[in-house]
Amino acid sequence: MMRLSFVHRHARRMLAGGLALLAAGAAVSAAAATVTVQVLDVTGAPVPNAVVYAEPAGGQVVPKSLKQAEVEQKDVKFFPLVSVVQVGTPILFPNHDKVRHHVYSFSPAKTFELKLYSGVPTSPIVFDKVGTVVLGCNIHDQMVAYVQVVNTPFFGKTDMAGRVKLDGLVNGKYALKAWYFKMAPNEAAMEQPITYQGADMNASVKLAVKAVPVE
Structure with a gap:
């Protein structure tokens, strides 16, 4: 009887440990999820050095970084x-x-x-x-x-291929914005809504400007 009790306790510990590992793995997977954004110019060419950021639109608290x-x-x-x-x-x-x-x-x-x-x-x-x-x-x-x-910690700058990855978003609605230094003075950033649900996702933004070569 004592032997059986020990086996049961050991099995319960193993099950609890396994569930904890699964939960940790899920958390890491969710934390590693990213929003990849492609920014294109008016001709369809990639735009390096474009600023991309996601502003929470659903009442989420904006963390500071x-x-x-x-x-x-x-x-x-x-x-x-x-x-x-x-x-x-x-x-x-x-x-x-x-x-x-x-x-x-x-x-x-x-x-x-x-x-x-x-x-x-x-x-x-x-x-x-x-x-x-x-x-x-x-x-x-x-x-x-x-x-x-910007008023959000979820931001980045596009690479030579016009792409940027935004990390750390929590589930909810966002205003995805893109700004480029060749836009007209005081021109608002290009904006579109997105809904983030904890998994990797892709988005594309087209700007009404022509990209300039990177020196």
Whole structure:
């Protein structure tokens, strides 16, 4: 009788362990699911450097992911040309050139200036308002870059094939948006609704602009 009880207890433990592993596997699978977005231009060509983001539309709580970002100055250019951050993110502007730069923006989403400097500024700039921020240098007019500030942690930038993967979404409805730096000033991001149900899915966005070659 004692032997039988031991076997039953062992079987129950094995069953519970197996169920736990299955649940963990399901959770990992759900967490690994992604939304792959293809962005095309008016001719049907892929658009690199397009910003894509998913804004919750069903009342979901928007989590914060505010890791400090960087826009560096090198070879008298800004790198990267296009950045995307969640609202409230601090951005550092290190100058790796041998000449000094005067970084500024007059954009409504963030007006600031870092007067002539070399090296790394002592403090980052906090981008605390949603919108497009155009960066320039008061000394070198050819230096231009863009920061798209969004109200969601579900964002990314397209690769050379015009594709981007969005991770971390929870089940629900979203407004899928795409923005490109060659769109007209103050032009709203292209938007379409999607419903995410916890599995890998694909989406496509076509912009009414022509993509420019990546240098």
